[in-house]
Amino acid sequence: MRTAICEMFGVEFPVFAFSHCRDVVAAVTNAGGFGVLGAVAYSPERLDAELSWIDERVGGRPYGVDVLVPARLDTSVADPAARLAEAIPERHRDFVAHLLRKYGVSELDPVPVSMSAVADEFGRRVTARGAGGLVEVALRHPIGLIASALGPPPPEMTAQARKAGVPVAALVGTVEHARRQVAAGADLIVAQGSEAGGHTGEISTMVLVPQVVDAVDVPVLAAGGIADGRQMAAALALGAEGVWCGSVWLTTEEAETPPVVKRKMLAATSADTVRSRSRTGKPARQLASAWTREWDEAPESPGPLPMPLQMLLAEAAMTRIGRAAESGNPGAQELAGYFVGQVVGQLNRVRPARRVVHDMAEEFAAAVERALAAVSISPGPR
Amino acid sequence: MRTAICEMFGVEFPVFAFSHCRDVVAAVTNAGGFGVLGAVAYSPERLDAELSWIDERVGGRPYGVDVLVPARLDTSVADPAARLAEAIPERHRDFVAHLLRKYGVSELDPVPVSMSAVADEFGRRVTARGAGGLVEVALRHPIGLIASALGPPPPEMTAQARKAGVPVAALVGTVEHARRQVAAGADLIVAQGSEAGGHTGEISTMVLVPQVVDAVDVPVLAAGGIADGRQMAAALALGAEGVWCGSVWLTTEEAETPPVVKRKMLAATSADTVRSRSRTGKPARQLASAWTREWDEAPESPGPLPMPLQMLLAEAAMTRIGRAAESGNPGAQELAGYFVGQVVGQLNRVRPARRVVHDMAEEFAAAVERALAAVSISPGPR
Structure with missing residues (x-):
């Protein structure tokens, strides 16, 4: 495929796979997509080891890292030393x-x-300073993207990433947030609808994506409600340059769910x-x-x-x-439970992550062909 | 365009326009779409007059009627004579x-x-007997569709419509309801996502539509989050045969909002x-x-x-x-307020309803072409 995203990130198929599991990240990257490791659960040392593991397996193919950086924190909890x-x-x-x-x-x-x-551990990770440590570790690896899930990326993070030549992605749930993120230096916007798993806003993917595409001048990925190739084709029809999926990997063979x-x-x-x-x-x-x-x-x-x-x-x-x-x-x-989007209703069998990517590619092509068949728009003036 | 819906309903462009305003219904039908008059606010006499007005203006082009039939009613309020x-x-x-x-x-x-x-008026309309009166009136006009917004259509309604050769559409918000509606005789399913205006479920259009398409063997229209041609193209990519829009007409020139x-x-x-x-x-x-x-x-x-x-x-x-x-x-x-979907954020200018249809058609074609351009899937084996 050819979208701006494919060229920007050197991928064959513009599917970004968010996962906390290194096996999923490597499998998707090796299948022609772009794996993104969710790093919030890791200490800097552990993250370093995970990324080295991935480096050894993807042979230079592109992957990224996602950290969770809250824009505002209670001052009472901003000091990682505080209990x-x-x-x-x-x-x-x-x-x-x-x-x-x-x-x-x-x-x-x-x-x-x-x-x-647990508190000390979390204090380190889910604060600006904690996430900073993860960013530092991540940038020592040949990552192709660093993503921030909550609020605008802190200026230091953007500066560090820019210095390393690594694009910064930001997840947003409103047009207003998308504008703010781009102003704060985001190179890529993930417009995430309410149907997504994890932290999510109230506006659906169908409504959010075209408005974000119109509002910002950086590429947009669609997230939320995307687990098959029909949904991916829909995302591209909405104006997205690719998709960001999380839930679909949770039931793969590789997932540590x-x-x-x-x-x-x-x-x-x-x-x-x-x-x-x-x-x-x-x-x-x-x-x-x-x-x-x-x-x-x-x-x-x-x-x-x-x-x-x-x-x-x-x-x-x-x-x-x-x-x-x-x-x-x-x-x-x-x-027991876990973060997952509404697409969970489609996840009825266990597949290898690589197979999920291939299935999406095939379904995507079929969906575009079907939409085409529906159009009998003549090439001349209407 | 050619979809099963276009042939089934004799329309050029598979956009179904739900509106309480006869002017919108006639304008969309005359623009090549399919207008559907929301009849719940009308008495049978008024509905008869409205439909005659439409008949005089659409020259035999297809349009439909939507009634609100709750599946279950308190017995205390089922008797229209009750205060x-x-x-x-x-x-x-x-x-x-x-x-x-x-x-x-x-x-x-x-x-x-x-x-x-007001109560007597409503009692007549929003009960099975009340809606029955509206259905009877509607079937005296050359309507091409009768839709039921809440729960499975009552058997009498389906029987009356079938006798008159008029397809019955049902709005659903879950796969389970879609199956039930088809079992109850619905000829067409409108899969309506949570982002839609009016009575709506919790599952988004992006997630709901492909699952409903897979679950039933009748044509499916997508509803919820659709107000431009990109969203329409997305709906078709998801497997819908057309779209059902309500909110987008509320800010048109013709709308009586x-x-x-x-x-x-x-x-x-x-x-x-x-x-x-x-x-x-x-x-x-x-x-x-x-x-x-x-x-x-x-x-x-x-x-x-x-x-x-x-x-x-x-x-x-x-x-x-x-x-x-x-x-x-x-x-x-x-x-003050009114029913409207999340697409309200896109509705920033007043257009004639006819223009909305034309804009959607143009945006639709552009969206499909863009999705195509993204695909460089070779015709040979992958």
């Missing part, structure tokens, strides 16, 4: 303890995860996701689960905390819930 | 009175609208709509307004009633609000 855990109110801890008891998780797994250890969650995803319909603040503190689309229901609807719920406090609280609990779920605890299996 | 108004709790009436006072509407317009008169609401729509961004139960009792996307905010967020709000009670309460109030808004009352202008 984030101390900022979590007793009422919220109690509600989590109540949930674990109610769903029979605590009895099975009485060893609590040290919240302050926990088996219980993968099974839930394979069984889910598109009505089984919810945009909830219960996992990170910001609205993020995920599988609907007992966790999201209890936080969002239970009368005794204290309501989610702001990011990153809720993220910390949730991840500490999810570590235990995940362990219990995989060992067969039915209550834990009800609580 | 619906009596079923509205005091608390809800009081909240409306409070809103009108708070926004300065009651002082300006002290003449209350008789709720029981009240001037205040039209101005609000022209100024609104895609972030200015909300899916709220405050206007009809069912989740319906509309302009965000003081009305939706107060009902959905004010601590003193009693919460919306079920349909059709909330619709009755809201419409009686909206009659007064609209009158006050048009006479310049700023509080009433804050309360």
Whole structure:
């Protein structure tokens, strides 16, 4: 294929694959797409090792890294040395303890995860300074893109990337944010619709993409609701130069999605996701689960905390819930979930990531041919 | 163009235009599309007159009628003779009175609208028997389609239409509903995404359409998020055979949208709509307004009633609000709103409906050509 994106990034097929799993990143890059490693869960050391692993496998083919940089942070949590855990109110801890008891998780797994250890880890990562460390590590590798998921990229990040000749991508959910991101130096905009998994706005891909394309003068990728070649063709018809997909990789062979969650995803319909603040503190689309229901609807719920406090609280609990779920605890299996978009309803079988790319390419070609067949627009004047 | 829909309905361009305004219906039909008159606001006598008006102007070109038939109704309100108004709790009436006072509407317009008169009117229309009367009237005209917006069409409606040789269309928001509608006799499915105006589900057009196309063996129109030719091309790429648009006509020259609401729509961004139960009792996307905010967020709000009670309460109030808004009352202008989809952010100028169709056709052709240019898929094996 030929789009501005294909030339800009040296890819054959303008599919950007966001994944926390290095195997998916390498597989998509090697299949002619562009893998993007979600780095938020990694320490700088671990990220370095993961990227070296990828470097050894992609033979110079292009891939990128995504970091999560919140535009604004509570000053109370901006200092990575601060004990984030101390900022979590007793009422919220109690509600989590109540949930674990109610769903029979605590009895099975009485060893609590040290919240302050998780907190220190998170404090390092989900702050401007923490993300800065990841960016530094990433730029030591031959990456072709660095992406920032929340708010405009910090000026230092853009400056570092520019110096290294690496384009910066920014995810946005509104036209206004797209304009702001380009003004802040973004070289590529990922216009992400409300149907996407993870942190997402309220405007759908169908509505958002053409408006963003009209508003900015950099290339635009469409994200949200894209898991097959028909949806990719639709994205290009809307004016995008390529697509950014996350959910579709979660059920691939390579994905490290926990088996219980993968099974839930394979069984889910598109009505089984919810945009909830219960996992990170910001609205993020995920599988609907007992966790999201209890936080969002239970009368005794204290309501989610702001990011990153809720993220910390949730991840500490999810570590235990995940362990219990995989060992067969039915209550834990009800609580278990993960970020995923509405396309989860289409994900009904496990495929290798490489096969997903090939299927998309074939479906894409067929969709364009079908749209063409529908048009009998004569070459002369209408 | 040639799609199954073009042949099935004898149109040149598979754009179905839903509008409550006969002028829009006639203009779209005469421009090569297919106008569909929203009949819910009409009495049978008025509908008859409107359709005769259209008949005289379209010279045998195809158009259709849309009725609102709720699948289930409270038995308490199923009898059109029952005084619906009596079923509205005091608390809800009081909240409306409070809103009108708070926004300065009651002082300006002290003449209350008789709720029981509105109720009788609504009772006739928004019930299976009421809609049946409209269907009977519609089938006396040379209509090419009858559509049902809520739930499976009642068997009598399908039988009447079939006898008259008129295809029945059904609007759906999930794959499950699409299957059910086809089983109930629908000849055409309108798969409507969450971004659409009016009654709408939670799944986006991008995600919903391909799944519905795969699930049913009748033609599918895409609805929700479609107001230009790029979005139409996207819909066809997703597998739809045509599109169903509502919002885009609200800001046309012909539309009878009240001037205040039209101005609000022209100024609104895609972030200015909300899916709220405050206007009809069912989740319906509309302009965000003081009305939706107060009902959905004010601590003193009693919460919306079920349909059709909330619709009755809201419409009686909206009659007064609209009158006050048009006479310049700023509080009433804050309360005023109407059903519209997220595409409202694209509607920035007033065009004749005919021009909208022509623009869509041109943009559609350009979008398909652009998608084609992106593909350099060789004709040989890949």
